[in-house]
Amino acid sequence: MNSTNDTQQRILDSARDLIYSRSYSDVGVADICEHAGVKKGSFYHFYPSKRDLTLSVIDAYYLQLKEHLVDKAFAEDIPPLARIDRFGKLAYAFQKQLLSDTGRVLGCPFGNLATELSTQDETIRIRIELIFSKIQTSIRQVLREAITAGEVKKIDLEATAQAMFAYFEGVTLLAKSQNNPEILNHLLPAMAQIRITPTA
Amino acid sequence: MNSTNDTQQRILDSARDLIYSRSYSDVGVADICEHAGVKKGSFYHFYPSKRDLTLSVIDAYYLQLKEHLVDKAFAEDIPPLARIDRFGKLAYAFQKQLLSDTGRVLGCPFGNLATELSTQDETIRIRIELIFSKIQTSIRQVLREAITAGEVKKIDLEATAQAMFAYFEGVTLLAKSQNNPEILNHLLPAMAQIRITPTA
Numbered sequence: 153m154n155s156t157n158d159t160q161q162r163i164l165d166s167a168r169d170l171i172y173s174r175s176y177s178d179v180g181v182a183d184i185c186e187h188a189g190v191k192k193g194s195f196y197h198f199y200p201s202k203r204d205l206t207l208s209v210i211d212a213y214y215l216q217l218k219e220h221l222v223d224k225a226f227a228e229d230i231p232p233l234a235r236i237d238r239f240g241k242l243a244y245a246f247q248k249q250l251l252s253d254t255g256r257v258l259g260c261p262f263g264n265l266a267t268e269l270s271t272q273d274e275t276i277r278i279r280i281e282l283i284f285s286k287i288q289t290s291i292r293q294v295l296r297e298a299i300t301a302g303e304v305k306k307i308d309l310e311a312t313a314q315a316m317f318a319y320f321e322g323v324t325l326l327a328k329s330q331n332n333p334e335i336l337n338h339l340l341p342a343m344a345q346i347r348i349t350p351t352a
Numbered sequence: 353m354n355s356t357n358d359t360q361q362r363i364l365d366s367a368r369d370l371i372y373s374r375s376y377s378d379v380g381v382a383d384i385c386e387h388a389g390v391k392k393g394s395f396y397h398f399y400p401s402k403r404d405l406t407l408s409v410i411d412a413y414y415l416q417l418k419e420h421l422v423d424k425a426f427a428e429d430i431p432p433l434a435r436i437d438r439f440g441k442l443a444y445a446f447q448k449q450l451l452s453d454t455g456r457v458l459g460c461p462f463g464n465l466a467t468e469l470s471t472q473d474e475t476i477r478i479r480i481e482l483i484f485s486k487i488q489t490s491i492r493q494v495l496r497e498a499i500t501a502g503e504v505k506k507i508d509l510e511a512t513a514q515a516m517f518a519y520f521e522g523v524t525l526l527a528k529s530q531n532n533p534e535i536l537n538h539l540l541p542a543m544a545q546i547r548i549t550p551t552a
Binding site: 173174175176177178256257258259263264266267268269270271272277280281284311314315317318319320321322323325326328329330331335338339342345346347348 | 373374375377378456457458459463464466467468469470471472477480481484511514515517518519520521522523525526528529530531535538539542545546547548
């Protein structure tokens, strides 16, 4: 990695870590530059604003979480509903690791930004909505396979995937609010059991 | 109401409305004073800091929501599980009203603060944890009656109340992230169906 890429990567990683562990509003460009060990001029060479950087952070973080959480959980080596359970177990392990590394359950990076910024920044809101939609598409795909495998019957596929994802976000929020990852361990096994039946 | 009480009330209401529609970090004491039409000296006469005011906002908002949402939903005129459905319907009507009044689904005021501040302000985190715990206690009471009425069997009472509340928070977060209250209308009927069974 050359030095330009390295500087940009450090800005990106610093913004990700600081915003995730604190909040968007609480972290300024100066904080990010200090954490990354770069000058402000360097920051603005790569990003016109904190918001533009945050959009890049969201995209980069999604690719990471997709690889290490979504794709790993939903791999086809086990039956469909067991994959949703595995998603919960991996999320639990992730928050437990964050607690061990930072002293805090940090919650969902996307849920955090959605909650903080949805009323304030339409561009960021829409980007998070897109990420949420991608995750729900992945859950829908698993549910489709669960239907084919006979594990699940007569559900509103789209609503059930949305409900499972909502439950995941809510459990993660609760774990953050209590700074206790065991809430994920205890409650996420119920995620795969949620069903929304089609309205007649 | 005398003028001292009136000034304090205006500060409290302004802080509630501004923080709820934006975020804690985004709203400063100057914003609150301007919105309330009071001088900074007046602010600090009543509250040593924005954080102290926010603790009062949380308590006051909880009493309001308890009266208009929790107690109204959980009144004993209908069967227990139907009360949980009514909780969902009232929450939907509330977010729809907020959308109509402000142009935005604002989410859960406590969930918002928990998400934004749990890693940053231990005093506020603990206060929100207490509010969350009170709401879960109300849900547990309904579930106890549902068991007595034979509507529900063999559940882990505490975990089921927690899971129902987590689902509610997650659905509300999703509705905020899409600025669409219909998500509550569509998904909250499944809240009363969530069960965590006791581990053997």
